[in-house]
Amino acid sequence: MLSAKATLNSHGQDSSYFLGWEEYEKNPYHSVNNPNGIIQMGLAENQLSFDLLESWLSNNPDSSGFTAQSVSSFKELALFQDYHGLPAFKNALVDFMSEIRENKVTFNPNNLVLTAGATSANETLMFCLADPGDAFLIPTPYYPGFDRDLKWRTGAEIVPIHCSSSNGFRITEQALQDAYKQAQNQNLKVKGVLVTNPSNPLGTSLSLRELELLVTFISSKNLHLISDEIYSGTVFGSPGFVSVM
Numbered sequence: 001m002l003s004a005k006a007t008l009n010s011h012g013q014d015s016s017y018f019l020g021w022e023e024y025e026k027n028p029y030h031s032v033n034n035p036n037g038i039i040q041m042g043l044a045e046n047q048l049s050f051d052l053l054e055s056w057l058s059n060n061p062d063s064s065g066f067t068a069q070s071v072s073s074f075k076e077l078a079l080f081q082d083y084h085g086l087p088a089f090k091n092a093l094v095d096f097m098s099e100i101r102e103n104k105v106t107f108n109p110n111n112l113v114l115t116a117g118a119t120s121a122n123e124t125l126m127f128c129l130a131d132p133g134d135a136f137l138i139p140t141p142y143y144p145g146f147d148r149d150l151k152w153r154t155g156a157e158i159v160p161i162h163c164s165s166s167n168g169f170r171i172t173e174q175a176l177q178d179a180y181k182q183a184q185n186q187n188l189k190v191k192g193v194l195v196t197n198p199s200n201p202l203g204t205s206l207s208l209r210e211l212e213l214l215v216t217f218i219s220s221k222n223l224h225l226i227s228d229e230i231y232s233g234t235v236f237g238s239p240g241f242v243s244v245m
Helices: 016-026 050-059 074-078 087-100 118-129 173-185 208-221
Strands: 134-139 157-161 189-196 224-228
Touching: 050 074, 118 189, 118 224, 134 173, 157 173, 173 189, 173 208, 189 208, 208 224
Parallel strands: 134 157, 134 189, 189 224
Antiparallel strands: none
């Protein structure tokens, strides 16, 4: 289900460097509280001037944009962070995402990875889920930037799910099956379906029937489903937004 890049053990996470880092975090040295702990010798962090920086930030709040409360967290922010994103920000984000979805669903911050926008998220997903030459099915009309964001560096392909204006560009089972068959005719391995909900460029939301159709389809074909819901907080009027969650 994952790409060769995602399953290849070349990230170095199992190296002695990271294993040593994990052991240090379990038992960090402290001259008074834990003199027998482990000293971190593999990380170059300049912490000698933190007291000067914190003092300046406190005395110059207008210039720095730091409040008295945020100055106290400066050291934490200035050092290396969790690669998946700041835990405090992820906790705030899951609350916001639930609120946007009328608190009908909840999210686990441990399952969240933060990126610099939806573009980065979509490209990262392509790298993780598709190998060069694999394909994702996308309903038409779709955001033209996907031809760059999803394909340019990943080598993945897009096969359109042709939707018609005659039914308001709704996704149908026939359109899904036709797109899947088209990919097979092009000798492309389909890895999943990507939808934008609400749609870019249509601005419409997927109906519950369409979502159920998509879930049934990807389950029957053993595919991934990516639901780009970046516009979920800007839905006004009827029909309302229904998240795939």
